[in-house]
Amino acid sequence: MTANPTDTSAVQGRTLVAKVAEDIRAQIAKGRFKSGDRLPSEAQLTQEFGVSRTVVREAIAALRSDELVEARQGVGVFVLEPPARTRRVFQNADLARVSSLIEMLELRTAVEGDAAGLAALRRSPGQEEKIFEAFDAFRTSAEKGEPTAETDFAFHLAIAEATNNPRFAEFLHALGPAVIPRRAVAADGEETVLPNADMRRIVAEHEAILAAIQNGDEDGARAAMRSHLKNSQTRYRSILRAPR
Structure with a gap:
């Protein structure tokens, strides 16, 4: 059209x-x-x-x-003087608990789905390159078996910034990298190691989001992001039910 x-x-x-x-x-x-x-x-x-x-x-x-x-x-x-700090948002969210983790993933599904759709429409060439670079860093870390929470968060943040609506990036900044589930559920605060097959699926999900944004496919980008985050809900329900 x-x-x-x-x-x-x-x-x-x-x-x-x-x-x-x-x-x-x-x-x-x-x-x-x-x-x-x-x-x-x-x-x-x-x-x-x-x-x-x-x-x-x-x-x-x-x-x-x-x-x-x-x-x-x-x-x-x-x-003006910086406004007085109010109670930190989401401060009652205990991301080590399945209920809080799933709540945050559901919220992210709603917000980031639209963010991906807007990024497909509004991104600049520089912003598209930043999304690709974040994806490439994430994929490289995953392939090397290195921690991926930081690069995963950077990918989602680059998409939020590409909406050119600062509220989406502010939302993710308020959550911070700890909202990436495999870091949140780790007992030592580092990062839960996922099976290689799971990491390959996550990389493929990110690549589908990237491809839709690069193609300017608003509906496809929204659907790919929502699918990724809904799949995360399924993955981490299973992880959190298992002995830790």
């Missing part, structure tokens, strides 16, 4: 807004802009990022909604 040019333009606009907002957010996090500092003017930001004023305004609006900056009439936009 041929894409509607208007839809493509809208997606590109959302992508630019997300990129500018994330870049400014990162600069605040790294200390380039500290609490109380005034951000560069709208004209300066437009020139710095090579985007329109509309994109800059929407990016600033996103930062305002996150309470990172505030606009002062006639003065400019200023960086």
Whole structure:
């Protein structure tokens, strides 16, 4: 089906807004802009990022909604004190327990399924390359029999970032690499070693997700991700029922 040019333009606009907002957010996090500092003017930001004023305004609006900056009439936009930390999300999730582990996998199935579909539609060439590199690192670790939780998480995070909706990446960052089940269920906090046949299936599932994203297949990417995470639920129900 041929894409509607208007839809493509809208997606590109959302992508630019997300990129500018994330870049400014990162600069605040790294200390380039500290609490109380005034951000560069709208004209300066437009020139710095090579985007329109509309994109800059929407990016600033996103930062305002996150309470990172505030606009002062006639003065400019200023960086705010970081908001007080609230109770850490998911802090009651004990991922060593089958109930919490399956709950998180069900939640990830819902969220990451849509993330994969959006990544298939919105990814940039650079983001697609990052997904491929993460998959290649994961596959290499698996083939060598090395721990794969970190590279597995990096693959899922690269897909979340390729949605160009920062909330998906924030969701995974809130969970962290420990949400990868074979690390979560290990008694020593390292990583449960899976049978070679299981690891080959997991690599194949990741490859199916990658292929669908590279082909721009929204429905296929969503289905491949959901299948992978549902299969994970089945795998880890079996592992957690076995003597440990």
